[in-house]
Amino acid sequence: MAASARLPAGAVSAAPEPPRPAPGFADALRDALYAALITLGLSIPLLALRTEQGPNGLVLEPRWGLVAACCGIVFVGRLLLRLLGLRAVPSRRSMAARGAVTTRAEPERQSGFALSALLGPVFLGIAVTFPLLAYLSAGGLTESRYWVDLGILILTYVMLGWGLNIVVGLAGLLDLGYVAFYAVGAYSYALLATTFSLSFWICLPLAGILAAFWGILLGFPVLRLRGDYLAIVTLAFGEIIRLVLINWVDVTGGGAGISSIPRVTFFGIPFTNDETGFLGWMRWLLGWRDGAQGSLGWLFGPEGPTFSPMHRIIFLYYLILVLALITNLVTLRLRRLPVGRAWEALREDEIACRSLGINTTSTKLTAFAIGAMFGGFAGSFFAVRQGFISPESFNFLESATILAIVVLGGMGSQIGVAIAAVAMVGGPEMLRNLGFLSHVFGSGFDPNEYRFLLFGMGMVLMMIWRPRGLISVREPSVVLRERRAISGSHVKEGHG
Amino acid sequence: MADVAAQAVLTVDHLTMRFGGLVAVSDLSFRCRGGEITALIGPNGAGKTTVFNCITGFYRPTEGMMTLRQPAGATFLLERLPGHEITARAKVARTFQNIRLFTGMTVLENLMVAQHNGLMRASGYTAGGLLGLPGYRRAEKDAVRKAERWLERTGLVDRADDPAGDLPYGDQRRLEIARAMCTDPVLLCLDEPAAGLNPRESHDLNELLLSIRDRDGTSLLLIEHDMSVVMEISDHVVVLDYGVKIADSTPEEVRRDPRVVAAYLGVEDEEVEQVEAEVLT
Known part of the structure; x- marks a missing residue:
């Protein structure tokens, strides 16, 4: 009897998870330092120098402040990530290899x-x-x-x-x-x-x-x-x-x-503002005919329903x-x-x-x-x-x-x-509706321009944390005794 | 059973399969008699799986004829049928050397997929099932019952709602046999069913195969390397070496056949010429 497989859903999720070994602070610090170093290496060619139109041709404008800010963000972010224990889900292959x-x-x-x-x-x-x-x-x-x-x-x-x-x-x-x-x-x-x-x-x-x-x-x-x-x-x-x-x-x-x-058309009745159209039909249905007051007067007022x-x-x-x-x-x-x-x-x-x-x-x-x-x-x-x-x-x-x-x-x-x-x-x-961000980032900031950037970032994060999609479990189509969901790790994506 | 046994379920005549210049199977003829277990053995690379793939329609043979005669009397020329009809109409089912289950579907679903053609008819080719007609619901219930029966016989009924990929290796082997049996085959072709099984599982497998032969009246054709399985359960053994049939008789006689022993174990240097002469005659 493999007990874990037969417990009802509630019991499984309520069972205490085995305590995860707390990541050592020194380890996390070292990891974050590495990440910051990599960022430094990447940002020197990408961000550190910028060519500006000077009075006598192009001049190089150093932007060491930006580089430092980037490295700082990466360092703090990585450190937090490690300390909070948020780690990428191991890939299916490596999980299978470890039998986990x-x-x-x-x-x-x-x-x-x-x-x-x-x-x-x-x-x-x-x-x-x-x-x-x-x-x-x-x-x-x-x-x-x-x-x-x-x-x-x-x-x-x-x-x-x-x-x-x-x-x-x-x-x-x-x-x-x-x-x-x-x-x-x-x-x-x-x-x-x-x-x-x-x-x-x-x-x-x-x-x-x-x-x-x-x-x-x-x-x-x-x-x-x-x-x-x-x-x-x-x-x-x-x-x-x-x-x-x-x-x-x-x-x-x-x-x-x-x-x-x-x-x-409304099943054949056009959406128009006259007696032969939707208005007329609506008035007829609710009883607003020939000047008579129909139902739902409290909602429409004395004029009866109007068309919009x-x-x-x-x-x-x-x-x-x-x-x-x-x-x-x-x-x-x-x-x-x-x-x-x-x-x-x-x-x-x-x-x-x-x-x-x-x-x-x-x-x-x-x-x-x-x-x-x-x-x-x-x-x-x-x-x-x-x-x-x-x-x-x-x-x-x-x-x-x-x-x-x-x-x-x-x-x-x-x-x-x-x-x-x-x-x-x-x-x-x-x-489009995030206008308040312009108060944070200055008046020239239009969040709309960053749509695809955010979109791409979202996709990357999804692929890291949920590589098989938001809901990766599969529900069986027929059940003999007890309905159990099938983990996405078993389900194949198809070969085309 | 006597009249069934007298007839050959499968007759393979002069089967030849060439891949370019390589002759994988050469002029092979043998018969699988009804209600019997026929084993196809031979050293690695002898062409056993190629024969299987020809019988079950995955390869089209270069030459030869394969006749399947159902107990009811209908006959089919397997080399002329499209792949899926070999199972659907001629009723030949097979399993695979490297297990091919639908790992992301439950054990029960695997057995339901095997009953696809019957259920498809019952659902009025989807139209009736979409409308929820009672005929389909009854057919589905019957299909579940049949699947459950096979799960009981293979000892998998407790795992019915688990994904097939979660099962241990031995269970997956048995599930694949149960799935093949759910297609109601006349002839069941098993490609190394005992590979990777421990002695106990292998013993259970023997019991299962014998019960399929005796209770269901299904004839079996199996490729096997595990001689304990072959010698214990098969009624008839065909031995292949380099695509050529070198023996075709009962297990006892095959075991004593010097050519079979030579093919499997090799021979002493001084005997080579003598054995070659025997083989070539």
């Missing part, structure tokens, strides 16, 4: 498991009430527009992340061209709506189907490719789609894009929320179906899959198709929200952002991807 996998992984996976179970409802609650929260905190419908727009943007990336998670996280196929399906979805809606005047609600499934079709089309040539080769071909596929959109001017409008795409363009934005918010939740629910369900288990098995070991009679070709193609389908849904939502699309919106940076969301979140983890999307998309936006 189970001891280290046990508390981590149990806590991660409980955390993700708790976070789900909290996140859902915030997402559902978000427009209300924004309305209350901003103090008005129009004022809350920025926040609701930001919410829509984040949810779009959550949905894209969840869609890509099927391909990358579950099936382990590294896809660097996911934005192609986003583009296919967006252009499908834009073209169908502008040429055939089809409604959004008909185009939405069509866009998904078309994107899935392109997913299969991409899937066929890359079936035999793995790893780096697969990544390169999918990257090229994304670029090909973008170049076709730019150059096929007759159909796509080229670089100018497609404008005046029909806006979203924000109604459309809030509707868009809930639309993308529902689309994202559908993506999530379908993914969670697929994981428990044979096809989902086959995807994960494919990620773990393709040869073993084949030896069990699984048709790896069709399994890979379904992963591509279903992932692409959700990308297509998101794309058609993007088009209806923007009202204007151009190939500019579908460049490689988008693919990279979506992939970064999936990797940061922890491949295969739904809640992790949602958190990562909030951090990746919402985080940079938040920097």
Whole structure:
């Protein structure tokens, strides 16, 4: 009986951790000194001398103060890091080599498991009430527009992340061209709506189907490719789609894009400020007809409900929320179906899959198709929200952002991807609001300019402390006796 | 059992496998009889795993024919089937020399993946399962029960919800056999199942393999270096050396065969010519 494996989650996390040997102060001091020395060595060529335009040509301006400050920061930082016992998680390989996998992984996976179970409802609650929260905190419908727009943007990336998670996280196929399906979805809606005047609600499934079709089309040539080769071909596929959109001017409008795409309707009722539109419908629903006072008079006053363009934005918010939740629910369900288990098995070991009679070709193609389908849904939502699309919106940076969301979140983890999307998309936006920093760093300081620097630093820190993503534990899809999370150290990333 | 035993489950005829100029297997013919354990032995590099890879579709043989005859009567030409259909339709399962489990999935999930094709049909190729139709739920419950039965037989039922990568080596070997058996094979091909096992585990493995032969009526073909396993459980032994069959009979006779002894142990210098003459005839 290995007792530790059978204890309930609470008992494991409550058990006292073996006391870590306190790092000696002398050791820490020596380590910090080394780090400071390295910084000195690095900063002399990088920082110490600066060329300035002098009266007779260039002069060298020494900046020893800056060098000293840098070394000091590194020294103190490193010392604190050592003394507080914060150390990088050893890499999986070195852990396996020392046979320490189970001891280290046990508390981590149990806590991660409980955390993700708790976070789900909290996140859902915030997402559902978000427009209300924004309305209350901003103090008005129009004022809350920025926040609701930001919410829509984040949810779009959550949905894209969840869609890509099927391909990358579950099936382990590294896809660097996911934005192609986003583009296919967006252009499908834009073209169908502008040429055939089809409604959004008909185009939405069509866009998904078309994107899935392109997913299969991409899937066929890359079936035999793995790893780096697969990544390169999918990257090229994304670029090909973008170049076709730019150059096929007759159909796509080229670089100018497609404008005046029909806006979203409330299931057929346009968002307009008249009796035939959303206002009329709202008044009819609440009983404000023919001058009669309807319900909710305390809320609207004697005039009855009025129309605001924000109604459309809030509707868009809930639309993308529902689309994202559908993506999530379908993914969670697929994981428990044979096809989902086959995807994960494919990620773990393709040869073993084949030896069990699984048709790896069709399994890979379904992963591509279903992932692409959700990308297509998101794309058609993007088009209806923007009202204007151009190939500019579908460049490689988008693919990279979506992939970064999936990797940061922890491949295969739904809640992790949602958190990562909030951090990746919402985080940079938040920097815009850090005006108070200019009081600290002087009036010329614009935190926005440091967005990508902070972003990069965040990524590096993530890779050091949580190399397998925010939530790296895997939840089993079927349970015999007791549900236990699987430590990320066992789960493979797939070979492409 | 008598009528099954009379028939050959697997007939390999004139199998040749060349890799460029290297002949790994040369004109090999043998039969695996139904309800028997056939062992394929030979020194390192004799081409045993190549034969396995040909039978299970990982290699396409250069020449030759491999016929699988199921007890129900259906026959399949294995060299013509695509890789995954050899397991799915012809019902040949295999394990690997270096264990290939889905380490990040639980023990139970490993066995569920093995029942993929049946579950896929039951889930209406995902559509029915997505809608939560009762047919699929019943099929899944049956699949779990079948997996549990195999876990009981392999003594792994307590570890069902642990990741397969957490199991000790011997358990992983048994899990891989259980996983292969979950595909309901007619012929189970085991590539060195006893490698790395201690004597006790090796003894348990013998029991398991015998019970698979006797209770499930599955024929076995195994590659093995551990002679205690081979001699104890196999009904029939085929010996390969440099891709050529040098013996094909019962364990007792193979043990006495001078060519087999020569292939394994080498011979004294003065006997070389004599043995060579024997081998070449």
